Amino acid sequence: MGDVGAVAAELAEHEGIITVERAVGCGLSRGQIQRRLASGAWKPVTRGVYRSASHPYTESAMVRAAVAAHRGVADRTTAAWWHGLLAELPDQLTIAVRSKPTALRWTGGTVKALRRRYHADDVTSVRGLAVTGLPMTVLTAAAALDDGSRLMDRALQSQPVTVADLEASLERNAGIAGFGRARRLVAVAGADTESAAERLFVDLLVAERIGGWELQRKFGPWRLDVAWPEEKVAVEIDGWAFHHRPDQFERDHRKRNALAKAHWIPLGYTWHQLTDDPGGCMREVIDALAERRAESS
Numbered sequence: 001m002g003d004v005g006a007v008a009a010e011l012a013e014h015e016g017i018i019t020v021e022r023a024v025g026c027g028l029s030r031g032q033i034q035r036r037l038a039s040g041a042w043k044p045v046t047r048g049v050y051r052s053a054s055h056p057y058t059e060s061a062m063v064r065a066a067v068a069a070h071r072g073v074a075d076r077t078t079a080a081w082w083h084g085l086l087a088e089l090p091d092q093l094t095i096a097v098r099s100k101p102t103a104l105r106w107t108g109g110t111v112k113a114l115r116r117r118y119h120a121d122d123v124t125s126v127r128g129l130a131v132t133g134l135p136m137t138v139l140t141a142a143a144a145l146d147d148g149s150r151l152m153d154r155a156l157q158s159q160p161v162t163v164a165d166l167e168a169s170l171e172r173n174a175g176i177a178g179f180g181r182a183r184r185l186v187a188v189a190g191a192d193t194e195s196a197a198e199r200l201f202v203d204l205l206v207a208e209r210i211g212g213w214e215l216q217r218k219f220g221p222w223r224l225d226v227a228w229p230e231e232k233v234a235v236e237i238d239g240w241a242f243h244h245r246p247d248q249f250e251r252d253h254r255k256r257n258a259l260a261k262a263h264w265i266p267l268g269y270t271w272h273q274l275t276d277d278p279g280g281c282m283r284e285v286i287d288a289l290a291e292r293r294a295e296s297s
Contacts (some may be wrong), residue, residue: 003041003052009183009248013128016055020048045069045094046106059089060075062108069106070113072097073123074131080141082131083160085151094144096132119172126139135161141181141207149185149240150272156242157188188271198225201237201281204274208282210289219262222255231292232264235285239271265292 003011011019018026033050042050045065051057063082067074070297073077074096080086087144091111096116101171122136132140142148166186168193170179188196203227205213217227219234226235236252259266265288269281 003036003054011052014064014101015058015061016052017045017061017068018050018052019068019283020050022110023050045108046104061087063093066093066106066108066111067080067095067129070095070097070111071106072113072130073118073120074129075114076112076118076132076140076144079132079137080151082126082129083134083137085137085141085155087147116176117151118176119169121172122169133169135165136173139166139169139179139186142185143179145218147272147276148181152185152189153240153242153272159242168221189240189242193243193271194237195239197239197269197274198237200271200274200278201226201235201269204246204278205285208286210282219255219283220258222258223253224259228289228292231289231296232262233285233288233292234259234264234266236266236268237270237274238268241270 046069049065049068072095074110075096077090078094081089095113097113122133124133142152212228214227217224224234225237256266
């Protein structure tokens with residue numbers, strides 16, 4: 001029993017996933033739906049959601065089925081994957097639902113459903129799937145991920161969204177709880193992240209009782225962010241990548257090459273590294289200083 005016409009078009013557009021409502025809307029009777037199920041042409045995914053046996057059951061098809069089963073909107077990390085901001089689909093699917101989530105006969109994977117009603121301007125359709133728009137997706141995914149600041153930085157760097165877009169999305173959804181981390185990240189992104197990273201690095205040095213350093217040490221035509229002149233160890237601090245200009249990137253490489261030729265140990269840290277792994281950054285600095293002190297003893 002092959003699907004033709006509107007039914008075939010619906011299945012093709014939605015990677016083989018169809019709901020009972022859409023099937024009826026395409027002109028099928030309940031009896032025709034049951035005959036397709038009985039013949040194996042269609043397979044049940046969960047109550048009221050089916051997949052065509054002639055279409056592969058891909059990750060995208062699974063996301064479509066989960067969103068349809070919950071009558072919701074793909075958001076957070078699932079939306080980030082759908083928009084291409086994440087390379088791999090997270091194990092747990094994330095969906096926003098309009099009413100209190102109820103237990104479903106869903107065996108297609110782990111789903112984290114939250115009761116959220118996003119502003120209409122922050123919900124869109126991408127390839128036929130209800131999903132949060134890019135600014136809201138960046139906000140919610142960044143808040144959900146341990147390294148979410150990096151995702152936000154990449155999105156701002158490639159310019160599918162701007163800081164103003166993120167701020168506007170936050171304002172439209174001011175009544176939604178759980179946006180504290182997203183707001184903090186947007187505030188950081190909108191500020192001077194390089195200066196913030198330098199202050200954070202100095203605070204870490206003080207906390208670890210590491211001395212002997214100078215700020216903005218003159219080196220040739222450049223200034224070193226933090227330097228240990230006796231040990232010839234230099235640290236360059238960067239903010240978020242989207243703040244960088246191409247000419248700055250090239251200038252930093254020339255400085256790093258000059259340091260290496262002068263037998264300095266050049267180290268570099270970003271705001272993300274200092275925030276996500278401050279201990280690891282300090283260990284590298286301590287090791288470099290110890291190496292140089294051992295060489296001179």
